[in-house]
Each structure stands twice: as structure tokens, then as C-alpha cells.
Amino acid sequence: MEPRNFLKIETVEKLEHYISTNSLTKNTKLPPERELCELLNVSRSTLRAALLELVDRNIIYSTPSAGNYVAPPKQARNLVGVNSMAKDIRNQEDSLTTKILSFTKASANRQTANKLGLDIHAPIYACSRLRFINQQPCYLENVFLSANLLPDFDQLYQEHTSMYQLFDQHYHKPPLTGQERISITYASSEEGKLLKVPKDTPLFFVSGVSYWDDKQPLEYYKALFRGDRFKFVSKITRNSYEKE
Template identity: 25%
Template sequence: MATTAPSLADSEPPLLPGSPTDSGTPAFSPLYQQIKGLILRSLQEGEWKPGEVIPSEFDLAARFRVSQGTVRKAVDELASENLLVRRQGRGTFVATHAEQHVQYRFLRLQPDKGTTDAEGPAQRDIVECRRARASAEIARALALRTGDTVLQARRVLSFSGVPTICEDLWLPGGPFKGLTAERLAEYHGPMYALFEAEFGVRMVRADEKIRAVLPDASQAALLGVTKATPLLSVERIAYTYNDVPMELRRGLYRTDTHHYRNQLN
């Protein structure tokens, strides 16, 4: 695809659109950060789709009229953020949730014995999926207006036949028009891979809040536990490029045979 790109000069880094502050004072950023922003914009606009190779560092340097070292630093940072994937001898690709090694990136629940891979994929039961009006709380989390259309779904994930996770999720109605309970049930890959493949929405990061809670009657029934069973509540807001919120998810996790595992750097 032929694209006319902004021209940048190594000697005098210009500002990206939107970088001046409200007071009109320029907010300068390192040149590689500006290149990173331009690459992110191309990703957001769908110039390069998940799983596709992006232009080489040489081509990007020519496109933006900067040095290859500047491009390399921008690409390195995007790779460290799991937005791009370098493959030796093949190039740099847009990361995708369809890849095996990232399928469990947002699922931190691990079996007490063995690994998630050894346990096999979760069995998924879609309890409901419907259109609804966003409450003030849901609208605030998804940067919508109260009353805007959202897609609300509930599902249960089981491992080795044991119901382990009960999830409620809300998605903005516009980007996910056409998503149904039937489509969620028949898709056998990761849900985020479905979102990027069929709706062009790629989740790139998430914020989570974790606490211990007791289930209500319906949640206890779905998970096969009593209302007195302590569960781990994980509330997540997932974002696409440029920190646009695209999903609110609230999950209740059984931890009698599993634990929540995170790696801190």
C-alpha cells in the first residue's frame, strides 16, 4: 500500500500531531519516540494487520527520513511492549493473539501442578450474550456515554471438565457490531484473536484490579461452589492502540486447584 508519510529530520525533531500542550508550549519528545508514534498510528489505522510483516528498518528509515538506528530504537520498544515481534531472518511482524506463545498472555491463572499448555485449552460455555445500554459505571470504564449500546456477555471456562472461571464482559457496541453468542461459541481460538481477525480490534495492554470476594447465588451455581467459597475477583480493562478502552471484564476465579501467577520485571 502506497502511503505518504510525514518527513522527519534527525537534526531538528518536529512534533507529532497533538504534541503541543494546552498552553501552546511545545512538548518535545525524543525522535525515536516520534517514529514510534507514527508506527503506532499506522498500526491503529490498519496499514499493517496482525500477523503481517512491516517494512524493513531500511524502508522505514527512508519513509520517515531518519537514520536506521532511530527506527531500530522505536521498533525495539514496540517489540518490548509485545506490539511487534522480531523473527530472525524473516523480519518484524505485527503481533497477533492467534500465535501460540501469546495466547495466554492475558490469562494468568495457572494450575498448581503442571502448566497451562499441559492442561490444554479451556472448555468455554457462553451463558449469555446480548445488547444492552451502558450504565454510568460501564460507560465510564469504556469511555462511552451513559446509555450507549454495549455488548454484554457471560461465559464459564472449565479445565479438565471443572468449571474454574466465570467471566462477565462488556464491549462497546459500535466496533463489535455483529458479534453474537453463536459466534463466540463456535470460535475455538482465543477470544482476543477473534476480536482482531473479524472486528479489527487488537488488545495491546490491560489494567487489572484483584481482590478476594464471595460469589452470588448464580455465580456459585455456574462454578459448582457454595456461596461461602472465597474466589479471586479479577477486574480488567483492556485497551487497543493509543490507550482506547475496548473491553471491561470481570472474572471470578476458583483457586482450589489453580493460582494467579504474574511476573514482575
């Protein structure tokens, strides 16, 4: 490894340690560059290279003529469990709002019918919505629901309404289990415009089905998540001792 790269990596680690040990919260301003150079015992060029690395990793953000600030942490999407995304986000004390792009009653195509356990052309609701966290567009979601399973859903659901609350409290069909797949895709021009990212920006593509009992699908969804705002986590455990 080149000495310059080693110094940059070491400085990145020092800056991360500084942020962590001083419990700096989001939007907290970092000390001026001169002070950081003295504190970390590094040159100005090495410090700036490390700061750029942290900006690229969305750990800090830089404002021209104003300095460097701690970036809001990425939203953690739990891969284990079927809590609503809205609940997970609000548990992190962030503001979540919704813009409904379209909401229609349609006939299920072959793929949607298969995912929801319906006959082809069965009536469904199709909802496309853009979700904002702290007023920043962060993920784009398409949700498909059985109109027979959830009658009048189009009359009940609005931008300020929680789908999962309606599932639970109005229909008494809370999601209990689910399956989810994650891959990487790239933003189209239209998707980039909605999410405010450049065309071809890498995005998490998530699709899945949640069930309100062991066999009955409740919703089929497809979503695009900004990689700079989300991370996906899971807890791995070993259920029982296995002889190796």
C-alpha cells in the same frame, strides 16, 4: 511449635520433594501409605495428617478405596501481559471449553460507559460465560464490549469461538495494554452452583480493561476464579539501579 506439628510440616515437605524429584505428573497414583511410611520414616498418623494438608492445598487428591493421586497443577494467571486466558490455559496443555450463559445487546450504564470510554446509554454487548478446564467449571466471566467499535460481534461470537481471535483477525484490534485489579470475594448461592463450590467459598475477583491502542478501551471484564484452580503470578524486575 508443637513436635507433632513440626513432624507434619516436615512430612509435607518430604512428600512434596518426593513428587517433584520423581517428576510425578497429574493423576499419578502415590505409593500405598505403608510404603510411604517406610520411605519417609514416619508414623501412619503423621503421614495421614500430611496427606490431608496436601489435599487441602490441592497438591494431591484422595479417592476412597483407591488411594492418593497427584492433583492437576493450578492454572497460572500471568499478571504481566495481555494474552488471552484461553491461550495461557492451552499452553499448559489443558482443555478449555465455554458455556455462554447470556449474550445481549444493551445500553451502557454509568460504570460500563466510564470503563469503555463511552457515553451513557451507548450500545454495548454484554456476555456472561462459564469457562471449563478439563470439563470442570473454573471461572465465571462477564465481558462488556462497545457495539459501535465491534459491529456484528453478536453474530460472530459463539461458544467455540475465541474473542481474542475475533479482535485480532476480524476487527484488526488486538489488545495491546490493560489494567487489572484483583481482590477476594465469596461465592453467592448462584455463583457456587455454577462453579460447583459451596456458598461463601473464597474466590478471586478480577476486573479490568484492555486497550487496543494507548487510549481506546476494547473490553471491560469482571471474573470470578476458583482459588483451588488458579494462582496469580508476576515477574518483578528492577529497571535501573537506584541508590538506597
